[in-house]
Amino acid sequence: MATDTLVTPARTAKAGPPAWRRLFGSWDAVLILALLVVVLVASATIEGVGSPRFYRFVALEAIPIALIALPMTLVIITGEIDLSVASTVGLTCSVLGQLWYLGVTSLPLLILLSLLLGAVLGAVNGVFITVFGLPSLAVTIGTLALYRGLAYVVLGDRAIADYPPTWTQNAVAPIPGTVIPWFVLVLAALAVVFGVLLYATPIGRSLYAIGNNAEASNFAGISVLRTKFWLFVATGAMAALAGVFWTFRFASARADNATGLELAVVAAVLLGGVSIFGGRGGLVGVIAAVALLGILRNALQLADVPANALTIVTGTLLILSVVGPNLVRMARERLRRRRPATTLERKPS
Amino acid sequence: MLPVLALEGVDKSFGAVAALRDARLELYAGEAHALVGENGAGKSTLVKILAGVHGPDTGSVLLDGQPVAFGSPADARAAGIAVIYQEPTLFPDLSVAENIFMGRQPLKGLRRIDAAAMRERTNELFARLGVRIDPDRPARGLSIADQQLVEIAKALSFDARVLVMDEPTAALSGVEVDRLFAVARSLRDNGAAILFISHRFDEVFSLCQRVTVMRDGRWIATDEIGNLTVDGVVRTMVGRDISALFPKMATEPGEVRLQVDGLTRHGYFDDVSFTVRGGEIVALAGLVGAGRSEVARAIFGVDRYDAGQVRVDGRPLRPGAPPAAIDAGLALVPEDRRQQGLVMELSIERNATLPRRWALSRLGLLFGGGERRSAAEWAKRLQVKAARNTDPVSTLSGGNQQKVVLAKWLSTAPRVLMIDEPTRGIDVGTKSEVHRLLSQLASEGVAVLMVSSELPEVLGMADRVLVMHEGRLVADIPRDQADEESVMFAATGQRGAAA
Structure with missing residues (x-):
């Protein structure tokens, strides 16, 4: 390459490459491509995949995972993690069922109380992490066990299942004229809210700053601990919303509802390109990853792949998700280095 | 030869x-x-x-x-x-003799260390140097x-x-x-x-x-x-001539902008009081470890303090809260650029606008390129040399990184600018740009508190020199009396409190 293409200071501060170039070669693009390939191959080879019923089922299964993955993405971007979410779902289900059993019959009140409970459970995590300065991994492994235990205290072995049929039917009702569950619209609206929060607000800017360097964020006037506290509250509330949906979708509140769901959520977030070390990733990839994992799992089930093999596939994808974005980034770095414009002012690494 | x-x-x-x-x-x-x-x-x-x-x-x-x-x-x-x-x-926990012979200890039978020989040879060495240090004491202390x-x-x-x-x-x-x-x-x-x-x-x-x-x-x-x-x-x-390198313009000091009373953080600094007026550049000099950076950090709220008060324009500042400090018009350019001043992985644009992220938003939203325009304007003013403002700051040279930190804080239009080692590790050309900038800010009425270990910088830039020694403010030297000797004497604790 000719050296006369070196950018002079007068020409600096140009916008980056066009959007399509940035998307091309990004992990998001890899995921969307993988999603298309899986859909096309599975539809052509596995009977039942690609039918409206199939997608309806995938959507119903993905809704609770996606609801929790939205705030979890933000939490992991700040370099923290919340493993107590599935237990929060379980405890919310149990309390919701017990309240109904004890005679609370107002649906709005039940939903409100559930969301409040979720927020409080998230706040408990938040207090341990931000006030006492404990690592979120340890704290939320603890509350994972604690909240599940409390769910058993509330319901024991009972299942509360006698909700009005309109509630349970409405929870899974399709958008008129389609087979898509209307709750997908709720999810879509929340995804937009979280997306705007992450990409286009001062709070979103602080989340990336915190995840990359909490000390420098503090020096820049970001309330690191307060921000993290409210993220855990939001995660608890969203897990509670997933609990409400779970209860009415299955018409059953049990203490063991959603056991193990936290792994599905974390797997989707990591596969979505969010760095487990914080500071990198976004919601587009995470939503694509939730869809990819849901379609893959259901397609393989239809193909009579045994459950053990399904676990292996999910595990392999999780490993790939940690390695993949790094490989993509290394490839892009190499491309960048070959372009003269960015070789200016490179400092020792 | x-x-x-x-x-x-x-x-x-x-x-x-x-x-x-x-x-x-x-x-x-x-x-x-x-x-x-x-x-x-x-x-x-x-x-x-x-x-x-x-x-x-x-x-x-x-x-x-x-x-x-x-x-x-x-x-x-x-x-x-x-x-x-x-x-x-x-090695702080090993003895003086062990430190001297680390990796080359004299041995006796069965490859055991010959402690007596080691001690004796250490004593011989100290005798040659004409000093008395106990070979058996730990290096700590x-x-x-x-x-x-x-x-x-x-x-x-x-x-x-x-x-x-x-x-x-x-x-x-x-x-x-x-x-x-x-x-x-x-x-x-x-x-x-x-x-x-x-x-x-x-x-x-x-x-x-x-x-x-x-x-x-x-x-x-x-x-x-x-x-x-x-x-x-x-x-x-x-x-070139030293006066040309540090062009501090003469200014008429205005109102007291920053007032620090009896600030104490146990183990770091004790009973520190001083004021900085608008238009003044006050240097905080002293040896490494004298507690200068710690004072600046406590004023800004990154660290808590145990006693004392900080006032900005006469109003008490809430301790331990950098956002409150920024709102009050304070800015701190920290000592460690890579760890505290910048988020190295983020772009120039994001770094340069981080403290103003709320001010640049409309209805809490950051649409419409306000950040891009603000960053571009400041990058141009401070002549940041970069291919693109969307590049991570880690790709810049030290001098240009420091300019991004300065852009970040100058864009908040601070009334009090605290700057810790303003020119550490940056090239000579950028250095004099930074000095000119500080001088210009002071002439615009900003109160500047500059922590610096470089005496020429302190003497060239400061209207007054505050000197710290072991956590205490020991001297307050006006510009016309400040020279290398008076500052170093105070910094090394040679002279009693002149303040």
Whole structure:
């Protein structure tokens, strides 16, 4: 390459490459491509995949995972993690069922109380992490066990299942004229809210700053601990919303509802390109990853792949998700280095 | 006569930053040779090449006229080159004798360490140096001066022929300096070559026979001390007059902007009180570890404090809350640019607008390119050299990174700017730009509190010099009375509280 293409200071501060170039070669693009390939191959080879019923089922299964993955993405971007979410779902289900059993019959009140409970459970995590300065991994492994235990205290072995049929039917009702569950619209609206929060607000800017360097964020006037506290509250509330949906979708509140769901959520977030070390990733990839994992799992089930093999596939994808974005980034770095414009002012690494 | 150790045409680059370009040096046996230059002139890189920490990109290191390649510090030590750093790195929990013989302990049967022999040989070394340190005491708790003597004893123990001393006197008292120099002179008279790096010219002129001046990584001149004057050496070092380098414009101090009363943080600083007026540049000077940065951090709210009060424009500032400090018009450019000043992985744009993220938003949203315009404007004003403002700041040189930090804080239009080591590790050109900028800000009525370890910077820029020693404010020296001596005296605790 000719050296006369070196950018002079007068020409600096140009916008980056066009959007399509940035998307091309990004992990998001890899995921969307993988999603298309899986859909096309599975539809052509596995009977039942690609039918409206199939997608309806995938959507119903993905809704609770996606609801929790939205705030979890933000939490992991700040370099923290919340493993107590599935237990929060379980405890919310149990309390919701017990309240109904004890005679609370107002649906709005039940939903409100559930969301409040979720927020409080998230706040408990938040207090341990931000006030006492404990690592979120340890704290939320603890509350994972604690909240599940409390769910058993509330319901024991009972299942509360006698909700009005309109509630349970409405929870899974399709958008008129389609087979898509209307709750997908709720999810879509929340995804937009979280997306705007992450990409286009001062709070979103602080989340990336915190995840990359909490000390420098503090020096820049970001309330690191307060921000993290409210993220855990939001995660608890969203897990509670997933609990409400779970209860009415299955018409059953049990203490063991959603056991193990936290792994599905974390797997989707990591596969979505969010760095487990914080500071990198976004919601587009995470939503694509939730869809990819849901379609893959259901397609393989239809193909009579045994459950053990399904676990292996999910595990392999999780490993790939940690390695993949790094490989993509290394490839892009190499491309960048070959372009003269960015070789200016490179400092020792 | 051949030089014991010589460098010829040595180049060394880190990435695109050239640290040394055609560096030269000749050290003869029996001479004390001074290496002077501003911070960033390449002295440290040169020392690291002599010490075997770095290898030269081109050029050669000659030992007794023969080219050598040091693969590691151990190679350099085996060749008889010992380096004494400003802050020695002893093992604090090992004894003095164990530190001296680390890795080379005298052995007796069954490869056991012969502690008695080690102690005896340590005593012999100390006797040669004419100092008294107990070989059995742990290194922890030794004064910096004594730690340096232990390092020198270590150098003697493997018959070092070249002793490199990198700013050894920066943290020493007058008596300690005299003792160190007595040791250095006797080593020199016994045929050792000493390379002495210092910013203190009285020491250079009292100890050394020859002086080598470096600037911007290049060899500039080497001459006998008898042909030189202090003024001449300084002019050669900076390549221009010192007054032109630090252009502080005279301003009429305005209202008190920052008022600090009895600020105390146990274990760090004690009962610190001072004021800074609008239009004033006040320097906070002192030795490393005197508590200067800690005071600035506490004022800004990054650290809590135990007692005292901070007022900005007469209003008390909530302690421990940087957002409140920013709202009150305070800005802090921290000491550690890479860890505290910037989020290295994020773009210039994001870094430059981080403290103003709420101010730039409309209805809490950041649509419409407000950040991009703000960053572009400030990058242009401060002449940040970057390919694109969306590139991560980690791709910039140190000087340009510092400009991004400055852009970040100047864009908040601060009423009080605290700046910790404003020109550390940046090139000479950018340095004078930063100084001009600070001067301009002061003339616009900003109160500037500058923490700096570089005396020329302190003396050139400050309207008043506050000096800290061991956590206390010990002197408040007006511009016309501040000189190297008065500041260093106060900083080393030589004089009682003059404040």
